[in-house]
Amino acid sequence: MxxxxxxxxxxxxxxxxxxxxxxxxxxxxxxxxxxxxxxxxxxxxxxxxxxxxxxxxxxxxxxxxxxxxxxxxxxxxxxxxxxxxxxxxxxxxxxxxxxSAPTARKLPGILEKIGRESVSVLNIGYEFLSFVGEGSLTTLRAFAVPRRLRPRMLLKTIEQAGVNALPIIGLLSFLIGVVIAYQSAVFLRQYGANVFLADLVGISMARELAPLMTAIIVAGRTGSAFAAQIGTMMVTDEVDAIRAMGIRPLEVLVTPKMLGLIIALPLLTLFADAMGVLGGMVIGRTVLDISAAAFLDRLAQAVSVSSYLVGLAKAPIFAAVIAAVGCYQGFKVRGSAESVGQRTTMSVVQSIFIVIVLDALFSVLFNRLGI
Structure with a gap:
């Protein structure tokens, strides 16, 4: 051997x-x-x-x-x-x-899955509400000391979220007005009610479509940018550096973004109203032979000030939701660039979902109030 x-x-x-x-x-x-x-x-x-x-x-x-x-x-x-x-x-x-590795665990049943998902959603909701509460308190404290509002960052947010978004908002709103007017023109012409095209375009744009479509576009364009920017700062430890300097990250990264978007979104909504009406006016002139003067005269009679105010009242709330969700998802980024992409996607999906739900709730509320 x-x-x-x-x-x-x-x-x-x-x-x-x-x-x-x-x-x-x-x-x-x-x-x-x-x-x-x-x-x-x-x-x-x-x-x-x-x-x-x-x-x-x-x-x-x-x-x-x-x-x-x-x-x-x-x-x-x-x-x-x-x-x-x-x-x-x-x-x-x-x-x-x-x-000694554990054996494969039995797959959870449908009730267990529902329970786990429900608990997860509740935890996320609790964390989000906590973030919104902390951000609101930080913003209120910043109003007490105006220099903490950081005017330069605020103006930069208004420029990026508002001014730079005018072309895409204007184009899409114009096309939406064209689509609504063109689809309605076929039926209105059958009953000799051509002039009521201004009613359809004006009311639908002012009350629903302009604020909703503007919020959705801003959620995809600006909310995702907020999440990506803050998420990248989380990955590169810039947020920790801000804390190390004794500065509240929410004061620097959230307050200017939220205030800037709250200012910009109502203005974008007004611009969307105008472009949508312009699209309807173009179709009215080319398809139904309605002059611009007649269209605007009927529009002034059909669309009351309250209709415009209803649309504008939604815009600041939509803006606050979009900014809060985008910043929240940015702060949830952990570890890698992959996490930045995932959280950016989640910010867009969640923002659009919440905006649509809120719009539905507003519709029910305004109907009950007779507005």
Whole structure:
């Protein structure tokens, strides 16, 4: 027998281990170790002084033997290990036994899934409300000291969220007005009610479509930008640096964005109203032969001031929601650029969802109030 081959020899309650217990020589000894019946006495000792070489594979095999015997209730220990052997055994013992890995858990049932999702949604709602409350208090404290409003950042937000959004808002609102007018013109012409085109376009744009479509566009354009900017700062530890300087991150990153969007969105809504009416006027002139003067005269009669105010009243609330969701998702970014993308997407989806829900609630409320 080759003296380098691993050997397992029993003398009473002592088992002598000899040779090279390495990965290249363990194939034979592992089979004999599994089939060999060791003494069933209450005490057993492994004599390790004969081990000339030991690597992690051999150490794991010895540790597996110890674990199996102890698991069956037998008292077993080691002796005579050299410094190298003892260190290798200690290293392997510190690692988890792969055989002790938990078995696959039974998949949760439908009720458990519903419960878990409900709890998760409630936790997210609680965190979001806490963020909104803290942001509101920070904004109120900033009003007490005007320099904390950071006018330059506020104006920059108005420029980015408002002025730079005018082309896309104007184009889409004009096209929406064109679509509404063109679809309505076919039916109005059948009943000789061409002039009522101004009623349809004006009321639908002023009360519903202009504030809603503007908010959706801003959510996708500006809300996502808020989330991406703050998220990137979270990844690069810039937010921690702001805290280290003794400055509240919400005061610097949230208050100017929220106030700027609250100012910009109503103005964008008014612009969307005008562009939508212009689109309807173009179709009225080209399809129904309604002059611009007649269209505007009927528009002034059909669309009351309250209709414009209803649309404008929604805009600041939509703006606050979009800014809050975007900033909240930005602060939730953790660890990597992938998280930035995920949170940016979530900010857009959640903002649009909340805006549509709020618009539906406003419609019910205004109907009940007779507005």
């Amino acid at each position: 080759n003296p380098e081959d691993p050997e397992l020899r029993r003398e009473g309650n002592v088992v002598h281990l000899r040779g090279h217990w390495t990965a290249t020589r363990l194939k034979r000894i592992e089979g004999r170790l599994a089939s060999r019946t060791l003494p069933a006495s209450t005490s057993l000792t492994l004599e390790l002084s004969g081990i000339a070489k030991l690597d992690t594979a051999g150490a794991w095999l010895i540790q597996r033997l110890l674990a199996d015997r102890r698991g069956s209730g037998q008292e077993i220990g080691t002796r005579g290990a050299s410094e190298h052997v003892a260190a290798m055994l200690e290293l392997v013992a510190a690692q988890a036994d792969p055989r």
